[in-house]
Amino acid sequence: MQQTPLQNGQSIDWKAQVYEVLKDFDVKHAAYVPDAGHATAIERFNADEAVHSVVLTTEEEGIGYLAGAWLGGERGVLLLQSSGVGNCINTLALQVCARFPLLMVVTMRGDWAEFNQWQNPMGQATEAALNLMGVRTWRAEKAEEVEGLLRGAATMAFEGDQACAVLLSQQLIGKKLWNQVQ
Amino acid sequence: MTFPLLNRREAVAELLIDRGDLIVTTGLGSPSYDVMAAGDHDRNYYLWAAMGSAATVGLGLAMSRPQDPVLVVTGDGEMLMGMGALATIAVQAPKNLTIAVLDNGHYGETGMQRSHAGHGIGLEKVAQSVNFDWTARITDLAGVCDLRARVHAKNALSFAAITIDVTEEDRVLPSRDGVYIKNRVRAALGQQVF
Numbered sequence: 095m096q097q098t099p100l101q102n103g104q105s106i107d108w109k110a111q112v113y114e115v116l117k118d119f120d121v122k123h124a125a126y127v128p129d130a131g132h133a134t135a136i137e138r139f140n141a142d143e144a145v146h147s148v149v150l151t152t153e154e155e156g157i158g159y160l161a162g163a164w165l166g167g168e169r170g171v172l173l174l175q176s177s178g179v180g181n182c183i184n185t186l187a188l189q190v191c192a193r194f195p196l197l198m199v200v201t202m203r204g205d206w207a208e209f210n211q212w213q214n215p216m217g218q219a220t221e222a223a224l225n226l227m228g229v230r231t232w233r234a235e236k237a238e239e240v241e242g243l244l245r246g247a248a249t250m251a252f253e254g255d256q257a258c259a260v261l262l263s264q265q266l267i268g269k270k271l272w273n274q275v276q
Numbered sequence: 277m278t279f280p281l282l283n284r285r286e287a288v289a290e291l292l293i294d295r296g297d298l299i300v301t302t303g304l305g306s307p308s309y310d311v312m313a314a315g316d317h318d319r320n321y322y323l324w325a326a327m328g329s330a331a332t333v334g335l336g337l338a339m340s341r342p343q344d345p346v347l348v349v350t351g352d353g354e355m356l357m358g359m360g361a362l363a364t365i366a367v368q369a370p371k372n373l374t375i376a377v378l379d380n381g382h383y384g385e386t387g388m389q390r391s392h393a394g395h396g397i398g399l400e401k402v403a404q405s406v407n408f409d410w411t412a413r414i415t416d417l418a419g420v421c422d423l424r425a426r427v428h429a430k431n432a433l434s435f436a437a438i439t440i441d442v443t444e445e446d447r448v449l450p451s452r453d454g455v456y457i458k459n460r461v462r463a464a465l466g467q468q469v470f
Contacts, residue, residue: 148364154328158329160336163336167462192458242449271317
C-alpha cells in the first residue's frame with residue numbers, strides 16, 4: 095500500500111520523495127495539520143533535527159509562520175489536507191501582498207473514491223479556490239509524477255517568490271478503508 | 277480606588293525604548309499605528325490584513341532568528357482570531373518571543389464594538405493555560421518597563437495583556453507596500469533581497 099508498483103518491478107516511494115525533495119530545497123520548517131497521506135513526511139521531519147516541525151491547530155497559522163520564517167531567512171513548507179485549504183483563504187492575502195515564497199503540499203479528499211460525502215464540497219473546490227487567491231497548482235495522479243511536480247513547484251516558490259501548491263490526488267494516495275482501523 | 281488606564285501610545289513607546297536588535301511584528305489596525313508612532317524601523321514588520329497572523333509571523337521570526345528578541349504587538353481582537361496559535365506557539369516555546377496584546381476590550385478599527393476580552397475573557401489566562409513560560413496582566417507603566425526587560429532577556433516565552441484605555445489616537449500609517457516592508461526587514465537582517 096505504501097508503494098506503487100511499476101512495470102519493471104521496481105517501485106516509487108513517493109511519500110519518502112516528498113520529504114527528500116523538500117530537503118533538497120533546504121526546507122528548514124515543516125508546518126502541518128496531520129493527514130494520513132502526509133504521515134511519512136511528517137514522521138521524517140519530526141525525526142530531523144535540522145528541521146523545525148510545527149504542528150498547527152488550523153492551517154492558516156502555517157501561512158503566517160512561514161512568512162515569519164522567510165523574513166528571518168529560512169524556507170519552509172505547509173503540509174495540509176484539501177479541507178484545510180478552505181481555512182487558508184483570507185490569510186493567503188499575506189502571500190499576495192508580501193510576495194514571499196509559499197509552498198503547499200495538499201493531500202486531496204473528495205475527488206476520487208470518497209466515502210465521506212462531507213469531504214466533497216471543499217475537496218472539489220480546492221484547486222479553484224487556490225487559483226482564485228493566486229496560488230499556482232499542479233495535480234499528481236501517479237507516483238512517478240510527484241517528484242517532478244514538487245521540484246517544479248519548489249523552484250517557482252523559492253526562486254520566484256510565488257505561491258505554489260502540489261495536489262496529491264486520492265488516486266495517488268489510495269482509497270481510504272473505512273471498515274478497519276488504520 | 278481606581279487608577280487611570282494606560283494610554284496605548286505611551287505604553288508602546290515605553291516598550292520600544294532602547295530596542296537594539298529587537299524585531300517587531302504588528303497586528304493590523306491600531307497596534308501597527310502605535311508601533312509606527314513610536315518610530316519607523318527597518319526591523320518592523322507591519323501587517324495590514326491576514327487577521328490573526330501577527331503571533332504566527334512572530335513565531336516564524338523567533339524560530340528562524342533565535343539570536344534576536346522578537347516582539348509581537350497586537351490588539352485583543354486580532355489575538356482572539358488567532359487564539360489557537362497560542363497553543364501552536366507554546367508547543368515550540370521559543371525563549372526569544374514575547375507577545376504583547378494591547379487590550380482595550382474593543383474592536384477599535386470598526387467602531388468600538390466590545391470584544392470577547394471586553395466581555396471578561398482574560399487572554400493572559402489563555403496563554404497561561406497553554407503553558408507559556410511567563411504571563412501577566414499589565415496595568416501601569418512600571419509593568420511595561422518590566423516587560424521590556426523580559427523581551428530583551430530572551431529567557432522565556434512570554435505573554436502580556438496590557439490594559440489600555442479606549443481613546444482613539446491619530447492614525448500614523450506605516451507603508452502598505454508589503455513587498456517593500458518585507459525586503460526592508462530581510463535587508464536589515466542580512467538576508468538577500470529578491
